[in-house]
Amino acid sequence: QLQLQESGSRLVRPSQTLSLTCGVSGGSFNNPDYSWSWIRQPPGKGLEWIGQIYYGGSTHYNPSLELRVTISIDTSKRQFSLKLSSVTAADTAVYYCARAVDTAMAYYFDYWAQGTLVTVSS
Amino acid sequence: IVLTQSPGTLSLSPGETATLSCRASQSVTSNYLAWYQQKPGQAPRLLIYGASSRATDIPDRFSGSGSGTDFTLTISELEPEDFAVYYCQQYDNPLPYTFGQGTKLEIK
Numbered sequence: 001q002l003q004l005q006e007s008g009s010r011l012v013r014p015s016q017t018l019s020l021t022c023g024v025s026g027g028s029f030n031n032p033d034y035s036w037s038w039i040r041q042p043p044g045k046g047l048e049w050i051g052q053i054y055y056g057g058s059t060h061y062n063p064s065l066e067l068r069v070t071i072s073i074d075t076s077k078r079q080f081s082l083k084l085s086s087v088t089a090a091d092t093a094v095y096y097c098a099r100a101v102d103t104a105m106a107y108y109f110d111y112w113a114q115g116t117l118v119t120v121s122s
Numbered sequence: 123i124v125l126t127q128s129p130g131t132l133s134l135s136p137g138e139t140a141t142l143s144c145r146a147s148q149s150v151t152s153n154y155l156a157w158y159q160q161k162p163g164q165a166p167r168l169l170i171y172g173a174s175s176r177a178t179d180i181p182d183r184f185s186g187s188g189s190g191t192d193f194t195l196t197i198s199e200l201e202p203e204d205f206a207v208y209y210c211q212q213y214d215n216p217l218p219y220t221f222g223q224g225t226k227l228e229i230k
Binding site: 047049062063064096098102104105106108109110114 | 124154156167171172214215216224
């Protein structure tokens with residue numbers, strides 16, 4: 001059974017960089033049928049797709065965040081990471097990592113981590 | 123693509139049937155539409171993909187339908203564990219993937 005687990009800083013100062021890592025256990029990691037995504041949810045609000053990294057290492061980001069986001073992958077460690085720079089209070093949210101299933105280069109999310117609340121505050 | 127879900131809140135009793143709507147601002151190619159269930163303090167759970175295909179281990183009381191811009195999630199014979207928030211998501215191109223704002227299904 002595939003499992004995902006986030007780790008990283010849960011409190012980030014304004015203007016600093018948010019960093020999270022998602023470790024993947026069980027199942028297939030380096031597989032062209034899947035990509036790896038980050039999604040966030042501000043408290044009491046809906047879901048926002050941040051971006052994802054594909055088999056082979058290419059990435060796509062939400063245009064609303066593109067200038068501040070970097071997603072990377074370490075296949076040997078079975079993990080992928082999110083960096084979000086110049087954070088503000090608006091970036092306070094539960095951050096989820098998830099597996100994205102490829103259906104002709106269109107992706108839905110079948111496995112999700114439990115989520116990590118990251119608070120941006122001084 | 124903007125997804126608009128209705129109603130915002132749906133109040134029903136166990137045993138009843140829930141009908142949740144998701145309307146897209148433009149046509150969703152190839153029915154690239156998924157539904158998720160989220161309970162308080164938990165991650166979303168995939169229910170439906172491709173507008174009508176149930177995900178693994180999802181009971182058959184959950185069904186999805188629709189095409190183009192109008193999609194529906196139907197939950198028959200509501201069980202107590204079905205009361206949650208439901209989100210639709212489109213995964214058409216061009217990016218970004220987007221979610222609806224959610225429908226809260228509450229016990230009447």
